[in-house]
Amino acid sequence: MLMLPLMILLQAASNAVALMGAGIGSGLAAIGAGIGIGLIGGNAMEAISRQPEAMSDIRSNMLISAALIEGVAFFAIVICLMILFQ
Amino acid sequence: MVKRRKKFSSVIVLAVLLLFVLTSAMVPKHFNNQAHKEENGVPDSPHKPFNPKEMILDHVMDSYEWHLFTYKDFHCSIPLPVILYSKDKGFLIFLSSKFNHGHRSYKGFKISPEGKYQGKIVEEMPDGTVVRPLDLSLTKVAVAFIFCAALMLWLFISISHAYTSRKNKAPHGLQNLMEPLILFVRDEIAKSSIGDKYERYVPYLLTLFFFIFINNLLGLIPIPPGGANVMGNIAIPMVMSLFTFALVLASSTKYYWIDIFNTPGVPWWLKFPIPLLPIIEFSSLFIKHIVLVIRLFANILAGHTVSLGFFALIFIFGESSILAGYGMSVISIAFTVFLSLLEILVALIQAYVFTLLSALYFGLALEEKHQ
Numbered sequence: 001m002l003m004l005p006l007m008i009l010l011q012a013a014s015n016a017v018a019l020m021g022a023g024i025g026s027g028l029a030a031i032g033a034g035i036g037i038g039l040i041g042g043n044a045m046e047a048i049s050r051q052p053e054a055m056s057d058i059r060s061n062m063l064i065s066a067a068l069i070e071g072v073a074f075f076a077i078v079i080c081l082m083i084l085f086q
Numbered sequence: 087m088v089k090r091r092k093k094f095s096s097v098i099v100l101a102v103l104l105l106f107v108l109t110s111a112m113v114p115k116h117f118n119n120q121a122h123k124e125e126n127g128v129p130d131s132p133h134k135p136f137n138p139k140e141m142i143l144d145h146v147m148d149s150y151e152w153h154l155f156t157y158k159d160f161h162c163s164i165p166l167p168v169i170l171y172s173k174d175k176g177f178l179i180f181l182s183s184k185f186n187h188g189h190r191s192y193k194g195f196k197i198s199p200e201g202k203y204q205g206k207i208v209e210e211m212p213d214g215t216v217v218r219p220l221d222l223s224l225t226k227v228a229v230a231f232i233f234c235a236a237l238m239l240w241l242f243i244s245i246s247h248a249y250t251s252r253k254n255k256a257p258h259g260l261q262n263l264m265e266p267l268i269l270f271v272r273d274e275i276a277k278s279s280i281g282d283k284y285e286r287y288v289p290y291l292l293t294l295f296f297f298i299f300i301n302n303l304l305g306l307i308p309i310p311p312g313g314a315n316v317m318g319n320i321a322i323p324m325v326m327s328l329f330t331f332a333l334v335l336a337s338s339t340k341y342y343w344i345d346i347f348n349t350p351g352v353p354w355w356l357k358f359p360i361p362l363l364p365i366i367e368f369s370s371l372f373i374k375h376i377v378l379v380i381r382l383f384a385n386i387l388a389g390h391t392v393s394l395g396f397f398a399l400i401f402i403f404g405e406s407s408i409l410a411g412y413g414m415s416v417i418s419i420a421f422t423v424f425l426s427l428l429e430i431l432v433a434l435i436q437a438y439v440f441t442l443l444s445a446l447y448f449g450l451a452l453e454e455k456h457q
Contacts, residue, residue: 064442067385067435071377074384 022083029076036069098240136405138398145394146315146387147205148227150182150197154310161187164310166229170195172209172219182223195219230314231322234301242296271295271441279445280452287448290333294326295441302386302433306426317436318387323379330444331375338451345453346371378443385436389429396422 010017044062048055144153152164165183172178172195180192188197191210198208198216207223208216224232241260245268248261257265276284276291301322304312317323344350346367348357356363396418404411 063435064439067432067439068381070385071381071439074388075377075380077388078380078384 018083022080025083026077026080029073029080032076033070033073036073037066040065040069098236098243101236136398136401138395138402141398141401142391142394146318146390148225148315148319149205150185150207150223150225151187152226152229152310152314163187166226167224168207169222169224170207170209170219171222172217175209175219226314227316227319227322230304230311231301231316233311234297234304234316238293238296238300267296268292275438275442275445279442280449283452287333287445290329291441291445294330294444295437298326298382298440299433299437302436303430305386305390306429306433315387315390317382318390320379320383323382323440326440327375327379330378330447333444334375334447334451337448339453341453341455342451350456374443374447378440382436382440385432389425389432393422393425393429396425 040062044058047058150168151166154162154164156162165181168178168180168182168184170178175193178193178195184190184192185195185197185207188199190196194211195207195209198204198206201216203216203218206218207221209219211217241264245261245264248257248259252258252261256262271292272284272288275295276288280287298317301316305314305316305318307313347364349363349367352363400411400415400418403414
């Protein structure tokens with residue numbers, strides 16, 4: 001009885017809810033990428049401060065790991081874009 | 087022999103240049119406004135509000151013509167050849183100018199305005215159904231990567247000619263420029279990942295690396311034939327990943343398949359009643375290559391989209407007041423310059439990561455018996 005108007009509203013607003021879900025999803029993906037790459041960068045800084053002569057090795061490894069982790073975040077972005085432009 | 091090689095590479099350069107000059111010179115450029123007036127009999131609306139989503143999608147997606155610029159109502163674009171094969175009409179080759187930017191239909195073909203095949207050529211059958219013919223057109227992306235391929239051919243043929251004609255001497259010029267990159271791919275990527283049999287895979291890895299890198303760089307230059315979103319189209323990374331997958335399957339040894347389906351050193355109850363680990367390992371075989379596609383595609387597409395978004399900001403602000411548009415343009419251009427520098431780095435990193443992962447997969451596939 002109480003649920004019926006709610007269900008009708010949800011059905012009518014399903015497109016809007018999908019768009020909101022896409023927005024929230026991409027925000028979460030950005031948070032995930034930010035935390036992951038921030039950790040990599042922080043650890044790289046610490047490693048450079050411990051051993052400054054290995055700086056270029058550490059830098060290239062950091063960039064590679066950052067690119068790989070960004071790939072995972074982009075998975076989520078692609079799904080959100082698919083929802084938006086569907 | 088030496089003179090013939092040099093002539094071959096200059097013939098390629100000349101052919102590509104001729105192709106572009108003739109295409110743009112022989113075909114008349116387009117006046118969109120006049121055609122509109124002829125068709126509808128209603129004058130064009132004086133000012134359409136700026137739609138950023140439409141602008142971004144136009145620039146990022148593939149199209150049948152190469153749009154150069156629009157000055158007020160004058161659209162200047164280079165029409166590209168459309169090559170179709172339909173079941174009843176056979177082979178058809180014509181220029182996309184016949185479609186008049188999607189407003190006219192030609193011989194039963196038209197560019198579908200919306201729906202499943204939006205933006206693509208569809209054929210209207212006599213009973214009303216709409217079907218998509220076999221479409222082999224030279225679209226914008228196809229022309230862009232053919233140009234890149236011709237550029238790469240010229241580049242590497244002249245470098246190899248330099249190596250044969252200047253044996254045992256210090257490298258000079260173009261050879262000197264590309265040598266660090268080529269040796270980097272051969273030593274750091276191929277030899278360290280694959281091990282003994284690396285030499286067979288070096289040509290493929292070099293092609294992959296330079297194709298991705300040069301296409302990405304060309305996509306950042308706004309002047310045609312650069313400025314096309316090549317790797318941002320999912321078809322091209324998909325094909326490259328399919329090549330890598332085919333090479334992995336072709337060079338896989340017996341021990342590789344044993345490691346997937348009957349992993350040694352793993353408890354039996356993960357394999358026997360429900361083969362949990364074999365399913366995971368088998369699906370990871372496919373997932374690794376799909377992730378390769380998505381990583382490259384999404385990185386390049388996202389870079390172009392953000393760049394276009396900054397430019398769209400100028401026009402969005404310009405809608406409210408023209409001075410706000412001018413002011414915004416300074417900030418937007420500063421951001422876009424910074425973003426383009428980042429994109430150059432991303433172009434190199436994505437090419438490197440794709441090639442490195444391909445080499446790693448080859449190295450894993452060539453496994454020998456464990457000791």
